[in-house]
Amino acid sequence: MASNEATTIRKRPNPIGAVWRHQLVQAFFNDRITLISASFLLLIMLAAVFAPIVAPFDPEDQQVRLRHLAPLSTGMAVDDTVSPPVKSERFFLLGTDHLGRDYLSRLIYGGRISISVGLLGVLVSSIIGVFLGVVAGFYRGVVDDVIMRAVDVFMAIPLLLLALIVLFVLGPSFTNIIIVFALGRWMLFCRVTRGLVLSLKEQAFVDAAVATGCSDYRIMSRHVMPNLITPVLTLAALGVPQNILTESTLSFLGFGIQPPDSSWGLMLSQGRQYIVSAWWVVVCPGMAIFLTALSFNLFGVWMRAVSDPLQRWRWLKPTEEARKAGIST
Amino acid sequence: MRRYIIRRLGHSVFIVLGLMGLLFFAINILGDPVQLLLDDDASQEAIDAIRHRLELDRPILVRFGDFYWDMARGDFGKSIQLRVDARTIIFQRLPNTALLAIVAWITGMLGIPLGMLAARRPRGIIDRTVNVLSFATISIPQFWLALMLIMMVSVQMGLLPTSGFHGLGPGGWKFMILPVISLAPVVMARNAQITRATMIEEMGKQYVVTARAKGLAENVVLYTHVLKNASISIVTMMGDELANFMNGSTVVEVIYGWPGLGQLLVQAISGRDLPLVTAAVFVIALMVITINLTVDLVYTWLDPRISYR
Numbered sequence: 001m002a003s004n005e006a007t008t009i010r011k012r013p014n015p016i017g018a019v020w021r022h023q024l025v026q027a028f029f030n031d032r033i034t035l036i037s038a039s040f041l042l043l044i045m046l047a048a049v050f051a052p053i054v055a056p057f058d059p060e061d062q063q064v065r066l067r068h069l070a071p072l073s074t075g076m077a078v079d080d081t082v083s084p085p086v087k088s089e090r091f092f093l094l095g096t097d098h099l100g101r102d103y104l105s106r107l108i109y110g111g112r113i114s115i116s117v118g119l120l121g122v123l124v125s126s127i128i129g130v131f132l133g134v135v136a137g138f139y140r141g142v143v144d145d146v147i148m149r150a151v152d153v154f155m156a157i158p159l160l161l162l163a164l165i166v167l168f169v170l171g172p173s174f175t176n177i178i179i180v181f182a183l184g185r186w187m188l189f190c191r192v193t194r195g196l197v198l199s200l201k202e203q204a205f206v207d208a209a210v211a212t213g214c215s216d217y218r219i220m221s222r223h224v225m226p227n228l229i230t231p232v233l234t235l236a237a238l239g240v241p242q243n244i245l246t247e248s249t250l251s252f253l254g255f256g257i258q259p260p261d262s263s264w265g266l267m268l269s270q271g272r273q274y275i276v277s278a279w280w281v282v283v284c285p286g287m288a289i290f291l292t293a294l295s296f297n298l299f300g301v302w303m304r305a306v307s308d309p310l311q312r313w314r315w316l317k318p319t320e321e322a323r324k325a326g327i328s329t
Numbered sequence: 330m331r332r333y334i335i336r337r338l339g340h341s342v343f344i345v346l347g348l349m350g351l352l353f354f355a356i357n358i359l360g361d362p363v364q365l366l367l368d369d370d371a372s373q374e375a376i377d378a379i380r381h382r383l384e385l386d387r388p389i390l391v392r393f394g395d396f397y398w399d400m401a402r403g404d405f406g407k408s409i410q411l412r413v414d415a416r417t418i419i420f421q422r423l424p425n426t427a428l429l430a431i432v433a434w435i436t437g438m439l440g441i442p443l444g445m446l447a448a449r450r451p452r453g454i455i456d457r458t459v460n461v462l463s464f465a466t467i468s469i470p471q472f473w474l475a476l477m478l479i480m481m482v483s484v485q486m487g488l489l490p491t492s493g494f495h496g497l498g499p500g501g502w503k504f505m506i507l508p509v510i511s512l513a514p515v516v517m518a519r520n521a522q523i524t525r526a527t528m529i530e531e532m533g534k535q536y537v538v539t540a541r542a543k544g545l546a547e548n549v550v551l552y553t554h555v556l557k558n559a560s561i562s563i564v565t566m567m568g569d570e571l572a573n574f575m576n577g578s579t580v581v582e583v584i585y586g587w588p589g590l591g592q593l594l595v596q597a598i599s600g601r602d603l604p605l606v607t608a609a610v611f612v613i614a615l616m617v618i619t620i621n622l623t624v625d626l627v628y629t630w631l632d633p634r635i636s637y638r
Contacts, residue, residue, distance in 0.1 A: 033461075152340075153347045156621060158576040161613055166600045168606065169355040221434050245470055252472050253595055268473060275480050282480065285579075286473035294468035301464070 024306060034302040037295035044292055048112045055105035057090065060260070063100035068278045071095040073102075095280045097271065103280065106262060107288055113263040115292070117174070118244040121181030122236045128182060129189025130232055136190070136221055137197030148194070151187045157182040157247060167255040177256055181243055189235060193228055200224050230307040237300030241293035248289050264289045330629070337625055341618045345391045346397070348614050353396050357389060366409070366601055405608035410600045415608035418593065423612065425494070426582070426589035430574035433509045437516025437570065441563065444524025446558065451529050459525065463518035472580040475511040479584070482507060490587040508585045512566065512578055523566040527559040534558075560631055568624030575616040 029035060047054045066075040071094050079086045094103040136147040154162075163180045170176045200206060201224075209219045248265025249257035257263040259270075264285040271281030356362055362385060363376050401407065405415040440463075483491040494624040495501040531537065532555055540550045572630050577589030586592075590609055597605035 018340050066410050153344050156618060157348055157614070158573055158617060161576045161610065162577060164538060164579075164594060164598055165352060165355060165606075165610065206416075249472060253580065253583065254599070260596045266578055267468075268470075268476070272476060275476060279480065282473070282476050286470060286477070289470050289473065290468055293470075294465060295465050297468055 007156070019135070024052050027306060028302075031302065037298040040291060040295045041299065043304055044111060044295075045115065047108050048115050051112050055102075055108045056093070057102040057105045059101060059105040059109040059262070061101060063096070063136060066090075066092075066096050066100040067098055068274065068281075069096040069100075070278075071280050094284050095278070097267075097281050098274055098278075100308060103284060106267060107264070107284055109265050110262045110267050110285065111288060111292075113174070113257055113261060114244055114265070117177055117181075117247045117257075117263070118240040118296075121185065121243040121247075122239045124178055124182040125185035125239070126189045126232060126236050129186035130193045130228065132186070133190040133193025134197055134224065134228075137194040137201065137218060138216070144194075147190065151190055154183070154187045158186070160249070163246065163250055164255060167250065172250075172255050172258055174257060174261070174286060177247055177250065180250075181246075185239060185243070186237075189232065192231060195226055196228055196231060200227055230303075234300055234304045234307060234321045237303055241296040241300075244289060244293055244296075334626065337622060341622050345611075345618055349397070349400060349607075349611060352610055353393060356603070357392070363605060366603060400611060401602075405542040405611070408597075408603040408605040409602045410597075410605070415604045418605065419590070419612050422588055422590050422593045425587060426575065426578065426591065429505065429508055429512070429572065429578055429582070429587060429589060432505065433578070434516060434567070434571050434574060435514035436509055436513040437520055440511075440517035440520030441524050443517070445528060445551070446523045448522065448528035448532070450553065456525070459521055463521045466514045466518035469514070470621050471511055471515065472584055474514070474630075475507070475581050475584045478507050478511060483632050492584065494586060494588055504585070506585055508578075508581050511581045511585075512574070519566060519570065520563065524559065524563055527562040528555055531555045531558050535548075557631075561628060564624060564627055564631060568627075570594075570622055572617040572620040575620075576613050611620075 028038070029317050061077075063075070063077045066077065069075050069092050071092070073095065074089055074091050075096075077088055077090045079088065090102070092102055092104070094107065097103055097106065132147050136144040159180075162184045163177075166183065167176055170179070204218060206223055209223050214223070244264075247256055247263060248268065251263050251265030252267065252269040256268050259266065266287040268282060271278070271285070275282050360381070363380055366377060366379060366383075385392070388402055392515055403416060407413065408415050408418060411418060441457050447456040450456055479491050482488050490504055492502050528551075532551075536558075537550060537555060540554050541547075545554075576591055576594070578587075578589065579595060581587070582589045582592040583595055590613055594606065594609040594613070596602075597609055
């Protein structure tokens with residue numbers, strides 16, 4: 001009988017996991033704000049990935065006679081790369097900039113860089129932070145002391161100051177901005193990961209893994225790491241908007257992305273001097289940064305709330321399956 | 330307590346020295362100071378001359394020692410662009426940044442009552458409004474807000490000057506309004522969020538049940554018991570924000586032409602003015618560390634349960 005019971009237990013699907021996942025999906029679709037922000041993010045990212053298809057015109061195509069056209073206006077563009085020059089009527093949804101380039105296309109291509117800086121910066125800093133955090137929490141001792149002291153030093157440096165120093169020495173470029181984020185954002189990931197590892201290490205399943213003779217690497221990668229995914233993803237989601245805002249600030253000051261590349265911050269800095277005559281060159285990229293950062297923030301907060309057992313009940317409604325399985329949320 | 334203060338002070342000195350060491354390392358090993366000073370097409374003679382003049386031909390360890398020695402004496406050399414002692418320029422700029430920071434910081438404290446209001450009824454109408462507004466506020470790029478304010482308030486309505494600085498005296502207040510309005514909302518939003526979150530968390534604790542059970546008015550429970558216990562987190566956040574202003578108001582200073590430390594640092598970096606950059610970084614770091622230290626000492630006063638050995 002005993003062996004029979006063991007097999008049935010092993011065969012039984014994990015009801016809590018399944019129900020939870022189902023509820024998560026439901027909660028996602030029930031919460032209007034989260035749904036809207038996630039859809040907006042999806043839209044922005046698709047536009048960034050498929051920029052060559054989505055953008056109506058070439059973002060570098062200058063039509064000097066059509067400078068500073070207001071949004072929703074049409075103009076006669078001349079393509080003089082072929083002879084004889086071809087004239088065509090173009091519709092500029094968001095107007096044109098000071099060189100007569102289509103602003104919507106520039107916004108889409110600029111978003112490519114802004115968003116990839118945000119995502120890559122978080123990716124690199126989270127990898128460094130999680131690695132150091134796991135090592136510090138798992139091995140303790142001198143390694144832990146050294147890593148946590150480094151965290152203290154880096155925590156005391158304002159990010160903008162660090163960014164200015166690094167970009168002053170290394171020069172402004174896309175890669176160097178990523179280096180700035182790697183240096184300036186790993187500490188939070190490290191601290192959170194270390195705390196989690198410390199508490200996970202006391203759990204019975206880690207003792208069990210040690211008892212069955214798992215190697216340190218196996219315990220870390222198979223038993224500890226999976227438990228870190230949700231908190232780290234939440235931190236990451238909340239880190240992206242900060243990175244996007246910082247990148248736009250740096251580009252605005254002239255220490256970030258350099259022309260001919262473009263990002264939303266650089267577009268703002270280029271449009272700044274035309275603020276009186278052409279409001280859209282300042283309003284549009286600003287709105288793009290604002291809405292993207294807001295969506296990431298709202299989505300990140302939702303993730304944090306849903307992954308926190310103390311807050312989860314506010315978002316999840318008990319489902320039919322949950323009641324059947326006897327789980328109350 | 331005294332031992333704690335001494336140890337904490339040592340920790341702060343360690344952080345400043347560490348940061349300056351990183352700066353030295355970055356300038357001299359990752360980069361080349363001569364290249365930072367000169368254009369790329371400078372002749373070899375010019376490079377050698379400046380290398381000799383700045384005594385860069387000495388061994389790096391000797392220069393590293395001198396770097397710390399100069400720092401200890403507060404001597405950063407003359408600014409290359411302005412040909413004045415870097416210290417003098419810093420001391421001119423420091424009060425401007427401090428004034429702007431403190432006014433914006435105090436304005437930002439308005440977020441605390443907002444957070445308290447929101448925490449009274451979690452997920453009520455005030456809570457939702459404060460929550461959404463605070464998230465919207467922290468998502469706005471500060472420099473964009475500054476530009477929009479200039480566009481609307483100064484250019485279209487003609488109410489306030491677009492930018493500039495007219496001393497710290499009574500004539501200067503007009504120039505300060507827009508910078509403060511650009512800086513304060515983020516701080517306000519962060520204060521509201523942290524106040525709300527910690528108060529809701531504290532309200533779930535046992536002592537609140539006890540206080541209510543013994544018949545205390547809800548206001549007394551909230552504003553004396555809960556708020557006092559929540560104050561540690563709020564003070565931490567406020568310290569972070571003040572420290573952040575030492576450098577975080579850079580963009581706003583640049584846009585409004587406010588002659589503060591942040592603007593100075595940007596000018597020094599653009600002008601490749603090495604002594605000025607070093608001096609500005611040192612002073613900003615010193616301010617940040619001092620504020621962090623003060624916050625840590627305020628803890629002991631706020632919550633005697635925190636004991637330091």
